[in-house]
Amino acid sequence: MTGIMPDQINQTIGEQEEMYQNIIEYSLETIVIHVDYNILYINESGTDFFRAPKQAIIGGNILSVFQPSSHDMIKKRIQKAMTEGVLSPLIEEKIIRADGTVVETELYCRPVTYGNRKVMQSVFRDISVRKEAEKMLKNREKLASVGQIAAGIVHEVKNPLTAVKGFLQLLKESHSHPYLQTMENELDKALMTLQNLLQVSKPDLQDEPLIPIDFCKELQSLMLLFQDKLYNVEVEMDLRNPGSRILGKKNLYLKAFFNLIKNALEAIHEKGKIKISHYCDNQWVYIKVADTGVGVPEEKLSMLGTPFFSSKSDGTGLGLTQVYTTIHEHGGHISVESRLGEGTTFSIRLPISH
The missing domain is CATH 1.10.287 (Helix Hairpins)
Incomplete structure (x- = not known):
């Protein structure tokens, strides 16, 4: 250490600490510092991840971001890591963000020194x-x-x-x-x-050629086929971004959306409403078909799209199987949400053709 003054040593340590703080602050992963479940610090990525400003997060309870069923398990992991001073194993958990949305994450935690205190550092990764x-x-x-x-x-x-x-x-x-x-x-x-x-x-x-398809136009045409079934059903068409085109097999697509609309109508036994929406965002076309029908039990949602599984007594399930197959074969994605007695929404995402 000959020739190095204490002030220089302190300056070097200070620079290293500042560099470490910058690495943490601008890390792409969400980093939270907490002790006794009280949040002391969150980095910049964390505010985007949790969709809330720092002042709204700091001072809160770290357990509040986890689903209630996971609280006991998270407490045990934190206590074990603090007691043994070791890195906890990586786990997958669903996190509740400030706007109420739920996101799948990987996370781990380990004890670190923050100021003069032994605290817990938790790292979240959106998966x-x-x-x-x-x-x-x-x-x-x-x-x-x-x-x-x-x-x-x-x-x-x-x-x-x-x-x-x-x-x-x-x-x-x-x-x-x-x-x-x-x-x-x-x-x-x-x-x-x-x-x-x-x-x-x-x-x-089916050797049908791939052609550009404007779904704003095609969805309007499809609804004309159901005019005789709309006496007790209100239809709302929210078709934005006309002219956006999907490259695909037109007849397969029309059959798929015919099946979706038909299912929506058949789910409404008396009076009800169907909403069909279309919009574009970030090179994708999003189409939703929602109804206020009888709904599907949560435990059966994962079975939708399987041949010969149907919530209708006389159904074969082949209509929805054709829908799922068509969407997947064209590089798209389909998901469904439903509540018994409230209705069902099918959400579809398809790549825009160039």
Whole structure:
């Protein structure tokens, strides 16, 4: 240390502390300093992450950002880390932001020295985009697996049914009986169901070309097909950003949105309302179809889009399967929210064509 004055040492330490503070303050990850669950500090990224100014966050309780069911577990992790002086393992938790939205995060905490105090530093990382990508991949893999099974079933069942229909037609030519026509009608329904299942499971069988589609125009045209069903239903069309185009197979898309609107109407048993919205943001087109119908139980939402799962007593579920398959095959994303007795909203995001 010869030749280095105390003032120089203090200056060097001060510069290092300032550099460390700047690294923390402008880190891309959310960093929160707290002791006894009381928040002492939050960095700049944290204010964006929690959607609140620093003065509204500092002084608050760190537990308040977690869902109540996680409070006991978070307390135990903090206490263990403080007692043992070790880094707590990385975990995934849902965080409640100041505006009430919930976001998926990774987080860990470790004890550090803040001033002259031993405190806890918690680091949050937003993983909602990653979680959404994992969910989309899982859904695509599920649809692909179901599609392979469905295609096999169709071929195994369709051939004998077609043979039965042929012999039934021959029987009608030599014998007249009203039951024969009923049998043929039911066979036609079964064959049509199998054909729909094949189209859903193998959408690439349709050699329709990709063309630019303006959904503002197409959604208005689709609603004209339902005029006879709108006596007790109010329809609100909020179609912004006309002229924005999606590149895709037009007939597949029209069939998908026809199915969505049809489901929305069928969910309203008496009077109700349907709202269809369209807007663009950051190279994506967003389309929502919302109804005030009977709704779907929360435990069944994850099953929507699966063949032969339907909340309707006479439904096959193939309509929604076609919707999900079409959206995923075009690189889009679909999600659903529903409450029993209040209604259902399907939210779709599609890439804008260039």
